[in-house]
Amino acid sequence: xxxxxxxxxxxxxxxxxxxxxxxxxxxxxxxxxxxxxxxxxxxxxxxxxxxxxxxxxxxxxxxxxxxxxxxxxxxxxxxxxxxxxxxxxxxxxxxxxxxxxxxxxxxxxxxxxxxxxxxxxxxxxxxxxxxxxxxxxxxxxxxxxxxxxxxxxxxxxxxxxxxxxxxxxxxxxxxxxxxxxxxxxxxxxxxxxxxxxxxxxxxxxxxxxxxxxxxxxxxxxxxxxxxxxxxxxxxxxxxxxxxxxxxxxxxxxxxxxxxxxxxxxxxxxxxxxxxxxxxxxxxxxxxxxxxxxxxxxxxxxxxxxxxxxxxxxxxxxxxxxxxxxxxxxxxxxxxxxxxxxxxxxxxx
Numbered sequence: 001x002x003x004x005x006x007x008x009x010x011x012x013x014x015x016x017x018x019x020x021x022x023x024x025x026x027x028x029x030x031x032x033x034x035x036x037x038x039x040x041x042x043x044x045x046x047x048x049x050x051x052x053x054x055x056x057x058x059x060x061x062x063x064x065x066x067x068x069x070x071x072x073x074x075x076x077x078x079x080x081x082x083x084x085x086x087x088x089x090x091x092x093x094x095x096x097x098x099x100x101x102x103x104x105x106x107x108x109x110x111x112x113x114x115x116x117x118x119x120x121x122x123x124x125x126x127x128x129x130x131x132x133x134x135x136x137x138x139x140x141x142x143x144x145x146x147x148x149x150x151x152x153x154x155x156x157x158x159x160x161x162x163x164x165x166x167x168x169x170x171x172x173x174x175x176x177x178x179x180x181x182x183x184x185x186x187x188x189x190x191x192x193x194x195x196x197x198x199x200x201x202x203x204x205x206x207x208x209x210x211x212x213x214x215x216x217x218x219x220x221x222x223x224x225x226x227x228x229x230x231x232x233x234x235x236x237x238x239x240x241x242x243x244x245x246x247x248x249x250x251x252x253x254x255x256x257x258x259x260x261x262x263x264x265x266x267x268x269x270x271x272x273x274x275x276x277x278x279x280x281x282x283x284x285x286x287x288x289x290x291x292x293x294x295x296x297x298x299x300x301x302x303x304x305x306x307x308x309x310x311x312x313x314x315x316x317x318x319x320x321x322x323x324x325x326x327x328x329x330x331x332x333x334x335x336x337x338x339x340x341x342x343x344x345x346x347x348x
Contacts, residue, residue: 007031012046025050025060028067034267035314040071057095059102062088066106073113076316082117085110099137104130104144108151115155116320124155141179143186146172150190157197166197183221185228188214192232199239208239225263230256230270234277241281250281267314269321272307276325279303283332297332304329 008031015024028046033039047064054061065088073081085106092103107130115123131152134145149172157165173190180187191214199207215232222229233256241249253274260271283300304325311322 008033016049021054021060025063034265034269034271036071036074036076036316036319037314040068040075043067043071062092062095062102066102066109070109073116074315074319076318076322078113078117078318082110082113085113099133101138101144104134104137107133108144108148111151115158120155120159124152124159127151127155141175143180146176146179146186149175150186150193154193157200162197162201166194166201169194169197183217188218188221188228191217192228192235195235199242204239204243208236208243211236211239225259227264227270230260230263233259234270234273238277246281246284250278253277253281267310269315272311272314272321275303275307275310276321276328279307280328297336301329301332301336304332 007027011031012024012027015021015027025046028042033042043064047061047068050058050061050064065084069081069084069088072084089103089106089110092100092106096103107126111123111126111130114126127148131145131148134142134148138145149168153165153168153172156168169190173187173194176184176187176190191210195207195210195214198210211232215229215236218226218229218232233252237249237252237256240252257271257274257278260268260274264271279300282303283297308322308325308329311319311325315322
């Protein structure tokens with residue numbers, strides 16, 4: 001849509017020139033590019049402008065500084081993102097106080113990117129400390145407090161205790177249902193996590209049942225083109241494959257890819273995820289998931305090569321999704337090499 005493309009690039013500029021500074025920044029939040037590096041460049045430019053016009057201590061400047069750090073991480077430079085958040089936190093603690101919501105949000109970001117750096121135990125420790133301070137400063141039923149409980153549960157699982165993670169999510173769901181309206185987005189999000197960790201603990205069929213029920217309830221409260229519904233469809237296809245129905249998984253992912261491209265565009269992370277799954281099921285699952293599927297590994301490798309180029313352009317070369325694609329290419333290339341050596345040995 002030409003109007004939307006123009007608004008993406010110029011809406012904030014128009015509002016700024018009219019002196020409507022807060023609306024200009026809100027417009028930036030409302031028009032996010034699917035390309036992380038584009039968002040990073042935009043926020044770096046606006047951070048410089050806000051620093052000059054309003055000063056480094058203005059709340060809008062601090063918001064922009066936070067976004068620069070965030071999109072630095074989303075663009076794949078996780079270590080630099082952490083390096084940007086650390087001095088920002090010190091600045092916020094001095095200027096706003098340790099209990100200010102923005103200060104607590106930055107601690108959340110630091111914990112998140114610590115986990116993304118493969119330090120699961122460190123992330124869990126930071127989130128637990130944050131949760132303790134949020135309960136004191138914001139209350140046990142505050143939305144941020146409840147969401148940190150979500151993160152504590154998540155990193156408990158990522159640190160290796162899958163059963164405890166599932167139990168924490170189940171307890172969180174009960175408290176959210178008491179504190180939040182029925183079918184609140186956060187409740188639906190927790191149900192998604194319960195389904196996910198149900199599958200991770202080995203109960204794939206029950207995970208599939210939970211995801212199907214979630215999609216049905218999301219359909220009552222969300223738009224059909226809501227990214228959350230597209231993500232749930234992704235998870236249903238994922239667990240269809242891992243419970244033995246590889247052909248159905250492929251069919252669902254191909255349908256999903258069409259909708260992702262139409263609704264979100266070719267550069268959105270969910271679109272790239274669907275492409276990755278299609279390549280995965282084209283190659284056929286690894287031995288730990290003996291579900292059948294195609295053995296056309298060469299075709300899968302070509303799909304992954306195309307995907308890798310787009311991921312490096314959109315997400316950055318160091319993004320976890322990009323690294324996963326490289327790892328899968330190496331894994332399947334090695335399987336081809338082993339197969340070739342076996343053939344040579346038989347011929348010899």
